[in-house]
Amino acid sequence: MLLRACLATSRRLRSPFGLAACAQRHRALYATDAIDPLSRVRNIGIIAHIDAGKTTTTERMLHYAGFTRKIGDVDDGDTIMDYLPAERERGITIQSAAITFGWRDHQLHLIDTPGHVDFTVEVERAMRVLDGAVTIVDAVSGVQAQTKTVWTQASRYQIPRIVFVNKMDRDGANWKKAIRDIETKLSVRPLVLMIPEYAGGERLEGRALECWMDVVTMERVVFDIGKDNSGATVWRERWDHSAHAIDARERLIEALSEIDQRTLDVFLSDEVDGDPTKMPAAEISAAIRRVTLSSLASPVLLGASFRNIGVQPLLDAIIDYLPAPTDRPSPLAQSPGSTPTQLSKTDAKDRSMQVYLDPSSRLVAFAFKVIVDQQRGPMVFVRVYSGTLDSRMTLVNGTQGGVKERATKLLQMYADLPEEIPSIACGHIGVVLGLKQTKTGDTLLHPQHPSLSKSSKSSSKRHRMIGDSAEPSAIGLQLHGIDVPPPVFFCAVEADSPQDVRPLNEALANMTLEDPSLHVSQDDETGQTLLSGMGELHLEVVRDRMLKDLKINASFGQMRVSYREMAGLEASTEFVYARDIANKAVKAAMRVTVSPIAEGVDSGDSDVEVELPEPFGTDESGGQREAVLAAITDGIGSALFRGTLLGFPVTRTAVRVSDVQYFGEDLSTTAAYRACAGQAFFQALKLSNPVLLEPIAKSTILCPESHIGSVLSDLNGVRKGRVLSLDDSDAENLDSTNATKVLVAEVPLSTMVGYSSSLRSLTAGSATFTMEVVGFGAMAAQQQQQVLRESLGYE
Numbered sequence: 001m002l003l004r005a006c007l008a009t010s011r012r013l014r015s016p017f018g019l020a021a022c023a024q025r026h027r028a029l030y031a032t033d034a035i036d037p038l039s040r041v042r043n044i045g046i047i048a049h050i051d052a053g054k055t056t057t058t059e060r061m062l063h064y065a066g067f068t069r070k071i072g073d074v075d076d077g078d079t080i081m082d083y084l085p086a087e088r089e090r091g092i093t094i095q096s097a098a099i100t101f102g103w104r105d106h107q108l109h110l111i112d113t114p115g116h117v118d119f120t121v122e123v124e125r126a127m128r129v130l131d132g133a134v135t136i137v138d139a140v141s142g143v144q145a146q147t148k149t150v151w152t153q154a155s156r157y158q159i160p161r162i163v164f165v166n167k168m169d170r171d172g173a174n175w176k177k178a179i180r181d182i183e184t185k186l187s188v189r190p191l192v193l194m195i196p197e198y199a200g201g202e203r204l205e206g207r208a209l210e211c212w213m214d215v216v217t218m219e220r221v222v223f224d225i226g227k228d229n230s231g232a233t234v235w236r237e238r239w240d241h242s243a244h245a246i247d248a249r250e251r252l253i254e255a256l257s258e259i260d261q262r263t264l265d266v267f268l269s270d271e272v273d274g275d276p277t278k279m280p281a282a283e284i285s286a287a288i289r290r291v292t293l294s295s296l297a298s299p300v301l302l303g304a305s306f307r308n309i310g311v312q313p314l315l316d317a318i319i320d321y322l323p324a325p326t327d328r329p330s331p332l333a334q335s336p337g338s339t340p341t342q343l344s345k346t347d348a349k350d351r352s353m354q355v356y357l358d359p360s361s362r363l364v365a366f367a368f369k370v371i372v373d374q375q376r377g378p379m380v381f382v383r384v385y386s387g388t389l390d391s392r393m394t395l396v397n398g399t400q401g402g403v404k405e406r407a408t409k410l411l412q413m414y415a416d417l418p419e420e421i422p423s424i425a426c427g428h429i430g431v432v433l434g435l436k437q438t439k440t441g442d443t444l445l446h447p448q449h450p451s452l453s454k455s456s457k458s459s460s461k462r463h464r465m466i467g468d469s470a471e472p473s474a475i476g477l478q479l480h481g482i483d484v485p486p487p488v489f490f491c492a493v494e495a496d497s498p499q500d501v502r503p504l505n506e507a508l509a510n511m512t513l514e515d516p517s518l519h520v521s522q523d524d525e526t527g528q529t530l531l532s533g534m535g536e537l538h539l540e541v542v543r544d545r546m547l548k549d550l551k552i553n554a555s556f557g558q559m560r561v562s563y564r565e566m567a568g569l570e571a572s573t574e575f576v577y578a579r580d581i582a583n584k585a586v587k588a589a590m591r592v593t594v595s596p597i598a599e600g601v602d603s604g605d606s607d608v609e610v611e612l613p614e615p616f617g618t619d620e621s622g623g624q625r626e627a628v629l630a631a632i633t634d635g636i637g638s639a640l641f642r643g644t645l646l647g648f649p650v651t652r653t654a655v656r657v658s659d660v661q662y663f664g665e666d667l668s669t670t671a672a673y674r675a676c677a678g679q680a681f682f683q684a685l686k687l688s689n690p691v692l693l694e695p696i697a698k699s700t701i702l703c704p705e706s707h708i709g710s711v712l713s714d715l716n717g718v719r720k721g722r723v724l725s726l727d728d729s730d731a732e733n734l735d736s737t738n739a740t741k742v743l744v745a746e747v748p749l750s751t752m753v754g755y756s757s758s759l760r761s762l763t764a765g766s767a768t769f770t771m772e773v774v775g776f777g778a779m780a781a782q783q784q785q786q787v788l789r790e791s792l793g794y795e
């Protein structure tokens with residue numbers, strides 16, 4: 001507790017243990033049942049815009065926790081967390097890395113996430129299993145585009161957050177402006193817990209950088225950043241109540257009182273009598289924890305990680321204010337077939353479908369990441385939600401149709417360094433070896449989990465018809481999966497010789513298992529293998545990994561944007577399907593009508609409405625009729641992946657199925673209805689005069705005023721962009737003769753291929769940009785013809 005620190009008048013804290021001692025200390029601490037072990041666990045993520053300082057801050061945390069003897073440096077390429085060669089080469093985080101370490105008798109599982117929008121799925125899967133997060137904001141740039149995106153992602157999972165305003169040593173740093181930004185752009189109440197000692201408090205250097213005021217404990221905090229110390233020593237001393245520090249305490253109490261009645265009551269009590277210096281630190285600290293856990297406010301700390309300033313108080317705040325697993329609501333469960341976003345009323349009543357966050361109940365674990373290691377095979381990262389996962393335990397993968405898997409070994413990961421452990425306890429994160437079929441987003445259950453006995457009965461009833469789907473259907477309790485945005489860039493990949501085909505296919509299979517945002521498909525007409533992903537950088541990193549790290553001999557085609565297709569007009573077709581399947585005559589018939597859904601930029605792949613007929617025929621074999629409807633939905637669902645123009649997924653299209661004919665149990669199989677629905681849909685779509693939709697990106701460009709003219713004319717001209725806003729950057733600018741402008745524009749993504757090098761040459765390397773796909777929009781007829789001609793190889 002911060003309060004403990006407050007009791008000592010003057011004290012010296014020194015990081016006490018080395019790497020081996022640190023691991024030993026963990027084991028000793030968690031082997032004992034003397035304290036509630038769950039309350040001493042923090043599952044935390046670090047999230048922010050690219051280059052805000054996530055990895056730099058994490059490396060300091062590891063050093064101060066005694067985990068590393070030397071601080072890893074992003075710029076020297078020797079960090080613990082960015083261990084992939086591509087990460088060290090580029091100086092950016094590409095995949096989220098997990099590490100476990102101790103701080104103040106607590107165990108932290110920390111995930112450092114990438115800041116680039118192309119790797120957004122890494123942030124998404126980390127959010128899915130985290131209990132709290134630290135958001136890093138650059139003190140010069142304030143809240144940037146990707147900070148807002150990851151903040152919104154965290155809000156979706158209702159994750160309590162602390163904000164760390166980093167880079168206070170840089171020219172133009174302005175923490176007061178950063179705090180205004182947090183309030184206005186992130187729409188959260190900031191609770192400022194530490195301020196620079198001197199009243200100005202903007203850019204800090206020398207002694208000013210070392211001395212801070214802890215607003216909660218009323219202590220002066222001094223970081224020893226002498227050459228040999230790396231900031232590992234922190235002094236805390238009683239402060240001499242300066243006016244601006246008292247003012248900051250009053251503002252903190254005021255902010256808390258507005259949301260927390262107890263704070264107001266104590267502040268107005270006889271003992272405190274409205275005097276901020278008399279308010280007990282314990283009361284303030286407890287109130288901060290309450291409002292942070294309810295996500296009504298976020299504590300804000302300041303520092304400069306690179307200069308070894310402010311990281312220990314951040315670690316303290318993680319322990320003091322972010323939730324333990326037991327402080328979080330039970331994760332959402334879904335029964336097979338229900339929508340993933342909500343727990344249906346029946347499920348809520350059904351005790352077998354609840355997750356208890358209880359070490360003594362049956363195991364429920366969630367697989368949030370898979371890494372294929374050449375020696376160890378698939379390494380499945382899991383978070384255990386209830387029960388305990390023991391090594392050599394048999395697990396049921398409910399998402400993959402109840403397939404049984406055996407855990408051969410369990411590991412605790414220290415970035416890329418594993419340590420074998422006997423079990424993963426409730427509330428913890430760890431790695432399971434030996435699982436062959438588990439994928440990202442799967443739920444793993446104890447073989448006797450109560451939800452399994454129930455759903456196996458109902459699933460056997462559903463599987464009565466001949467030729468039913470070979471796809472595994474989910475059984476038992478299912479935790480909410482991971483949302484993966486649709487791919488927007490693709491390129492062809494080809495093995496250099498027949499001997500290279502197998503290694504290429506194996507590498508592709510492993511990489512798609514690891515990365516759910518990477519897709520491999522086959523172009524039916526050319527036979528080419530197509531690789532699609534989230535952006536140019538994403539595919540470039542995949543290509544480099546294949547060629548440089550895995551030494552695959554393959555050639556990669558040009559990067560191109562991935563389009564969508566939609567119905568042009570209303571069109572209808574009646575389709576009869578009659579074939580022999582496995583020496584048995586089968587038959588199905590139906591009418592399928594397609595029509596376009598309103599214009600505008602939509603958000604992706606989900607905009608398809610399918611209207612099915614009411615169950616038909618007599619009630620006698622109602623179960624079979626239901627299965628027919630399920631097969632039709634399945635058939636149309638699969639057909640939606642490939643449009644009729646260029647084979648891109650279909651969106652913004654309404655599909656109506658009617659006049660379904662039933663030919664009796666002997667002829668009517670689900671396989672026939674599935675195939676009939678798919679082919680009828682394909683024919684109707686072809687008749688509808690379909691149109692292509694192209695991905696539209698929102699780009700934010702930060703550019704000095706002297707170059708804005710050329711950037712604007714390039715955007716409006718060859719890139720066919722539409723400027724949404726052009727403002728002065730509100731980041732502090734030292735050069736008033738050349739202020740920084742912020743240009744936001746909507747641009748067809750296809751025109752932005754290779755934009756980073758064009759922008760570099762337009763602005764002599766002085767501008768930066770971020771880009772995010774916001775949806776898909778219609779193209780002019782002439783442009784569509786051009787794309788079709790190019791894609792079909794006529795030009």
Ligand SMILES: Nc1nc2c(ncn2[C@@H]2O[C@H](COP(=O)(O)OP(=O)(O)OP(=O)(O)O)[C@@H](O)[C@H]2O)c(=O)[nH]1
Nearest residue numbers: 050051052053054055056092093115167304305306
């Ligand atoms: N001046 C200054 N530079 C810093 C500070 N913290 C980080 N940096 C620098 O900022 C750059 C980016 O730091 P990273 O830690 O890689 O940032 P990141 O947020 O992890 O970046 P991505 O993971 O690629 O999104 C590096 O050159 C760091 O040395 C700081 O406190 N002050």
